[in-house]
Amino acid sequence: MTEDNNNTNRNGNKEHHLGSSSSISHCRKIRYLVIIGIPTAIAVIALSVLLGAQANEQERQQERVTPQMVLHIHPKLSIKVDGTNVTLPKDIGISPSLWKDHSLDEYGMPGMAPLHTHDDSGIIHVESVVDRNYTFDEFLDIWGLDLNDKAIQISANGKPVNSLDYVLNDGDNVIMEIKQQ
Numbered sequence: 001m002t003e004d005n006n007n008t009n010r011n012g013n014k015e016h017h018l019g020s021s022s023s024i025s026h027c028r029k030i031r032y033l034v035i036i037g038i039p040t041a042i043a044v045i046a047l048s049v050l051l052g053a054q055a056n057e058q059e060r061q062q063e064r065v066t067p068q069m070v071l072h073i074h075p076k077l078s079i080k081v082d083g084t085n086v087t088l089p090k091d092i093g094i095s096p097s098l099w100k101d102h103s104l105d106e107y108g109m110p111g112m113a114p115l116h117t118h119d120d121s122g123i124i125h126v127e128s129v130v131d132r133n134y135t136f137d138e139f140l141d142i143w144g145l146d147l148n149d150k151a152i153q154i155s156a157n158g159k160p161v162n163s164l165d166y167v168l169n170d171g172d173n174v175i176m177e178i179k180q181q
């Protein structure tokens with residue numbers, strides 16, 4: 001009886017061994033994870049790093065193609081010829097016939113001089129890829145307006161302006177009076 005009990009104990013031990021055979025299948029799971037899981041994880045990480053690098057390269061190329069605008073202000077210009085209001089044309093610095101001086105083109109957004117008009121509201125758009133001063137004279141040069149033999153009077157925000165080198169500011173109200181001679 002005692003022997004039988006011992007056998008049962010041994011059986012019990014065997015059952016215990018069975019328990020450790022389930023830990024062998026646990027080992028297989030780990031080995032499976034190592035063989036399949038780790039290479040998959042490495043591949044996923046490598047792919048996302050590669051895609052990330054590609055996205056960065058695309059961003060960099062886009063920046064090269066479309067430079068960033070760092071200055072964007074809107075002075076307003078009103079023109080009077082012999083006392084009569086004259087509309088400032090649209091597309092100055094955009095349309096070839098209204099874009100005569102190209103010396104500042106490198107500072108403008110693609111297809112536009114840094115000083116231009118989009119409509120006939122009198123608003124001058126200063127849109128520049130560099131932060132610099134732009135003068136009223138530079139706008140007139142881009143436009144190609146011929147002021148030879150004409151007397152001009154300029155005021156900005158109600159104050160007389162004595163030089164065409166007047167630096168344009170955001171929200172300026174510039175009035176140019178032209179007298180034909």
Ligand SMILES: [Cu+2]
Nearest residue numbers: 072125126127
């Ligand atoms: Cu603008």
